[in-house]
Amino acid sequence: MLLLTVLELVRRRRLMERYALLWLLSAVVLLALAIWSSALASISHAIGVIYPPNALFFIAIGFILLLLLHFSSAVSRLSDQTETLAQRQALLDERLRLQEEPTDDIQPERGAEAEAEAELEGKPLDLAQRHLD
Amino acid sequence: MSTRALYLAVVPAYNESATIVDVIEALRRDAPEFDTLVVDDGSTDSTDLLAQAAGARVLKLPFNVGIGGAVQTGFVYAREHGYDFLAQVDGDGQHDAEELERLIATMKEDDVDVVCGSRFLTDDHRYPAPISRRTGIHIFAFLLSRIVGTRVSDPTSGFRLYNRRAIELFAFDYPHDYPEVEAVLILYHHHLRMRETPVRMYTRGGGISSISTGKSAYYMVKVLLALFVGLGRRRPVIDLSDV
Numbered sequence: 001m002l003l004l005t006v007l008e009l010v011r012r013r014r015l016m017e018r019y020a021l022l023w024l025l026s027a028v029v030l031l032a033l034a035i036w037s038s039a040l041a042s043i044s045h046a047i048g049v050i051y052p053p054n055a056l057f058f059i060a061i062g063f064i065l066l067l068l069l070h071f072s073s074a075v076s077r078l079s080d081q082t083e084t085l086a087q088r089q090a091l092l093d094e095r096l097r098l099q100e101e102p103t104d105d106i107q108p109e110r111g112a113e114a115e116a117e118a119e120l121e122g123k124p125l126d127l128a129q130r131h132l133d
Numbered sequence: 134m135s136t137r138a139l140y141l142a143v144v145p146a147y148n149e150s151a152t153i154v155d156v157i158e159a160l161r162r163d164a165p166e167f168d169t170l171v172v173d174d175g176s177t178d179s180t181d182l183l184a185q186a187a188g189a190r191v192l193k194l195p196f197n198v199g200i201g202g203a204v205q206t207g208f209v210y211a212r213e214h215g216y217d218f219l220a221q222v223d224g225d226g227q228h229d230a231e232e233l234e235r236l237i238a239t240m241k242e243d244d245v246d247v248v249c250g251s252r253f254l255t256d257d258h259r260y261p262a263p264i265s266r267r268t269g270i271h272i273f274a275f276l277l278s279r280i281v282g283t284r285v286s287d288p289t290s291g292f293r294l295y296n297r298r299a300i301e302l303f304a305f306d307y308p309h310d311y312p313e314v315e316a317v318l319i320l321y322h323h324h325l326r327m328r329e330t331p332v333r334m335y336t337r338g339g340g341i342s343s344i345s346t347g348k349s350a351y352y353m354v355k356v357l358l359a360l361f362v363g364l365g366r367r368r369p370v371i372d373l374s375d376v
Contacts, residue, residue, distance in 0.1 A: 083198045083309070087206040090172070090192040091213070 026063035143207030146224030163230035201312035250292035250332035
């Protein structure tokens, strides 16, 4: 069931193959062990578990921990990349603003000040309106 | 290229509308050779507009990325605009712009890459930090001094001056959450020299510290983890010889 769901998600491109591999591996192994009970019995004997299904749960938990770790590392990488993007965006934003206000270079003091003040005055009104909405 | 050195003061600010204007004006008055760049770390108040009105350049991050990411944006800006020196000054009025001169003097005298303002090397105790905070800082100071082999009295101080080499390094690799302590470690790994110099610090002029009491424990654990993991981590050593 799990196996089929994973395959279907990959087919619909809802799950990237990169992340699906671990899921597929765990599904296949667990399914194989569940069906091929003599193998499960010998494994549980080898690791000293008396009741074979417990060994199955143990292995399943192992896979789950592995998957969680995998996701944590993926999230870490993503937040790292997001941060870099945010920084680049801020740098580009500033460059764009300078380009759009070339008069600022000639009269930096007055122009910027007056404009920012106007924006400041506009802000509380905007907020008030949003509250009314 | 002009022969005059270019100085940039980076002020990371998150919801500092109460103090940001004073900080910028103090920088203008007491450290006129510095261009001021405010990095607004996704503030929800009008920090960015106030800073702009006060005549500072403003980089507005689209959301809060944390102090490390904000400061690093300043490093990238300095690198791309060819600044020779970068000073980091907090947006809450803790740091005294007059002291920047002393940082510059120390950097030139001792020929180092980073100068860090330390609040513990001075007799002028205007910084009444709570005892818990001080204890934490001293623990870091002790561990860090052991690791890098020279005395570091105030590793959490965010009042620092960096030269071109350090700017290059940190534009490339700067820690995320509570960066100051780890940054010292990175400097050590890359064989950049750092000195401390005594400075006055004030209590915050307003706003709230990025390190609330609830977060202090997390801060301690995180930085300790970073310290010990950082020891074993092989950081990519970038080539700084031509800078």
